[in-house]
Amino acid sequence: MQSSLIPERPLVISPTLAATIGLEEAVMLHVMSEQLAFRVTQRQQNLDWIELTQQDLMDLMPYWAWIDVRRVLQSLQDLGLLLVNAKTGRDDSWLIAINQRNQVAASERPRAAAAPELPKRAAPGNTEGRAGYIAGDWQPDREWxxxxxxxxxxESFALSLVPGFVMYWRERAQSRFSWGNVFYKHVLKEWRHEQTRRGASEFETDMAPGWRPSGEAVSILVNAGVSEAFIEDAVPEFVLYWRERGAGKGPWNTRFIEHIRRQWARFSVSLKHDGLPRPIPEDWQPSDEVFDILSLAEIDAGFAREKVPEFVLYWRDTGQALASWNTKFLQFIKFSWARRPEAAGTGVVDARDQHAAERGRQGLEATFRRFTDRSWAE
Structure with missing residues (x-):
């Protein structure tokens, strides 16, 4: 019974082959062998060739991007396992064959004069095309x-890696088709690590009592909006913290930038939302969030802005201190919006005015109370 989670025929990969040439290479080689069994082939040079386009390859291996398909295909060419020949007149179509010449009897092998080799990248140092264990005295070919x-x-760096490389693979007792290719990839990886280590050491400085951040580090922080005074005040604390922990060399400029950014973010938030009551500044203006809230309540932003001078004047005269002037301004605007003359015509009037109207006291008294009411300030 077929599982609903596996709607297609699964790929069957040989573990030994995957350990020998790599998992991705084994997957592609298996796919190609299946295509040779099901597709129409062309017999050339004692090999069966199939024609595949770029779209065919993408459809056959949808789990890879095109760049990965090309990479694995090239790896199999380097290992001498696949032969690839671009079809004449097309840039997106290739003739592909599995290289099984070494399994063909000597009497059946085509002669070079009768059947010339197709152009392909050969794997340096792998002329026999058979997997084998690494020799104790193995050395990379000049091509690698x-x-x-x-x-x-x-070259000196690459050769310095040879003894460790040979020892590692002899202890693992694994075979490979091309030890030169394996070594080449190993050298690339180690060289990247070496470059990373060198780059880090070049930027390391000593954590001395008189340590100061570089001008470049300070410039980065200032451009990010951090106060120079804040940066200056933070240096002694930063130096003391790391010296007490016995720190020596390190990328201190980078650590200082990260430290200041975190401290500045906390300082900015605490300064903005410290909860301490303060008198209203003379040039106070409501924040943008206030107008966003008013727009949700369908209150005209122009009406609110016209009320700012009156609001500031009233609270400067009272001399009171509040923790949030934005909240108090919202209350004031909502109160004023409901009592504007246009709202009175639509029946939106204050509850006190309604009560006064019911008692028959309309006119001057109700108007006076409407414009002198300060309950929004309580």
């Missing part, structure tokens, strides 16, 4: 060292 030099890797 030349490839390393193309990446700016000194």
């Amino acid at each position: 060292l030349a490839l390393c030099r193309q990446h700016g890797i000194p």
Whole structure:
């Protein structure tokens, strides 16, 4: 019974083959062998070839991006397991064959004069095309060292990795088709790590009592909106903290930038929302969030802005201190909006005015109470 989670025929990969040439390479090689069994083939040079387009390859291996398909395909070419020949007149179509020449009997092998080799990248140092264990005295071929030099890797660095490389793979007792290819990838990885280590050490400085952040570090923080005075005040504390922990060399400029950014963020938030009552400033203006809330209540922003001078004047005269002037302004505007003359015509009047109207005291008294009411300020 087929599981609903596996709607297609699964790929069956040989663990030994995957351990020998790599998992991705084993997957693609299996896919190609299946295509040779099901597709129409062309017999050339004692090999069966199939024609595949870029779209065919993407459909066959939807779990990879095109760049990954090309990478694995090239890896199999380097290992000498696949032969790829671009079809004449097309840039997105190739003839592909599995290289099984080594399994063909000597009498059946085509002669070079009768059947010339298709152009392909050969794997340096792998002329036999068979997997084998690494020798105790193994050394990389000059071709692999030349490839390393193309990446700016000194030959001395690559050769220094050979003893450890040989020891590692002899202890694992695994076979490979091309030890040069494995070594080449190993050198690239180690060179990247070496470059990272060198880059980090170049920016390391000593944590001395007189340590100061570099001008570049200060400039980065100032451009991020941090006060120079705040940066200056934080230096002694930063130095004392790390010296008490016995710190020596390190990327202190980077750590200082990270430390100041965190401290400045906390300081800014605490300064803005410290909850301490303060008198209203003479140039006080409501925040943008206030007008967003008023728009949700369908209150005209122009009406609110016209009321700001009156609001500031009233509270400066009272001399009171509040923790949130935005909240108090919202209450004032909502109160004033409901009591504007247009609202009175639509029946939106204050409860006190309604009560006064019911008692028959309309006119001057109700108007006076409406414009002198300060309950919103309580």
